[in-house]
Amino acid sequence: MQAAAGVALCDTNGGCLPHEVYAITRAVCEAFPGVEVGIHTHNDSGLAVATSLEAVRAGARQVQGAINGYGERTGNANLVTILPALELKMGFLCVGAEKLRKLRDVSLLTDDLANQRSDARQPYVGRAAFSHKAGAHVNAIQKNPKTFEHVQPEVVGNERHVLISELSGTSNVLLKAAELGMDLSSLDKTAMHAILDEVKRRENRGYSYESADGSFKILLQKVLKKHTQFFELESFRVIVEKRGRDEPCISEATIKVKVAGETELTAGEGHGPVDALNAALRQALTRFYPEIENIALTDYRVRILDPKEATRAMTRVLIESGDGQRQWGTVGVSENIIEASWQALLDSVEYKLYEDREER
Numbered sequence: 001m002q003a004a005a006g007v008a009l010c011d012t013n014g015g016c017l018p019h020e021v022y023a024i025t026r027a028v029c030e031a032f033p034g035v036e037v038g039i040h041t042h043n044d045s046g047l048a049v050a051t052s053l054e055a056v057r058a059g060a061r062q063v064q065g066a067i068n069g070y071g072e073r074t075g076n077a078n079l080v081t082i083l084p085a086l087e088l089k090m091g092f093l094c095v096g097a098e099k100l101r102k103l104r105d106v107s108l109l110t111d112d113l114a115n116q117r118s119d120a121r122q123p124y125v126g127r128a129a130f131s132h133k134a135g136a137h138v139n140a141i142q143k144n145p146k147t148f149e150h151v152q153p154e155v156v157g158n159e160r161h162v163l164i165s166e167l168s169g170t171s172n173v174l175l176k177a178a179e180l181g182m183d184l185s186s187l188d189k190t191a192m193h194a195i196l197d198e199v200k201r202r203e204n205r206g207y208s209y210e211s212a213d214g215s216f217k218i219l220l221q222k223v224l225k226k227h228t229q230f231f232e233l234e235s236f237r238v239i240v241e242k243r244g245r246d247e248p249c250i251s252e253a254t255i256k257v258k259v260a261g262e263t264e265l266t267a268g269e270g271h272g273p274v275d276a277l278n279a280a281l282r283q284a285l286t287r288f289y290p291e292i293e294n295i296a297l298t299d300y301r302v303r304i305l306d307p308k309e310a311t312r313a314m315t316r317v318l319i320e321s322g323d324g325q326r327q328w329g330t331v332g333v334s335e336n337i338i339e340a341s342w343q344a345l346l347d348s349v350e351y352k353l354y355e356d357r358e359e360r
Contacts, residue, residue: 256284
């Protein structure tokens with residue numbers, strides 16, 4: 001009878017603990033020398049990555065899994081986490097440094113093909129994986145990145161992000177501005193304090209810039225007196241109409257803006273009031289700024305900040321936009337959800353126009 005060339009050990013219900021997988025794999029490797037041992041684990045206990053790495057440590061040389069851990073129930077072993085652990089921390093050559101730098105791109109593409117939102121907190125490749133918020137953390141990162149980063153972001157195709165909040169200090173603002181292409185290192189203390197004071201004032205009103213890089217850059221320009229209006233809003237009106245019990249609501253927006261001394265009045269329809277307002281604004285501005293046709297709203301999130309106030313509660317709206325080359329977030333806050341949405345939408349368009357102008 002011909003001996004097997006390889007065997008794959010399977011934790012198909014995801015119930016084993018790491019030390020158990022190590023012991024089982026070690027026993028199999030010792031009992032069958034020369035036979036290639038593989039490991040196939042599920043994530044029902046949240047341990048698929050850990051059990052896979054323990055199997056490798058015990059002698060397994062094949063790891064089965066899925067990009068982003070996709071799989072039945074709670075998923076399979078996440079190769080996006082396993083690969084850099086094997087290459088960067090355990091000394092194995094799996095795909096090589098050049099391909100490892102494309103890991104984040106592969107993860108994002110897989111999410112896109114699966115029509116799933118990317119997990120911002122996924123190890124190694126998530127947007128939050130190398131994000132820093134508290135002023136002390138950011139200051140430490142400037143001195144020694146190893147204090148809060150276990151690997152260099154670039155080796156897995158990621159990058160460092162600095163978050164802005166009420167905890168921010170001068171280091172946060174300087175690094176965040178640099179991340180957004182603005183050099184503030186020559187500013188005096190008065191200007192830096194003005195920026196920090198404005199951030200804290202707005203955060204007290206409910207603004208959050210952790211996911212709103214576009215709005216933060218515009219805020220910096222306003223505080224530093226470098227803001228230029230691309231257009232001026234004269235008025236807008238949004239109508240939501242319901243025709244019949246079983247018919248969907250129809251949203252229509254009318255907007256009047258002034259650009260370079262010219263007044264433009266347009267209307268647009270959408271699946272909701274914000275979609276309609278977005279359509280009307282684009283129609284009004286496309287003649288002057290054709291590049292905004294490339295903007296797509298990729299996400300829209302609403303958070304009620306003080307629910308005890310019921311219908312008078314402050315509402316925070318976060319909009320994510322993209323133009324096929326980059327993504328950016330903007331934020332608006334108001335008691336009126338349409339007004340909050342308008343603020344975020346306005347920042348989204350202005351950010352796009354600013355970035356294109358800087359590139360030119």
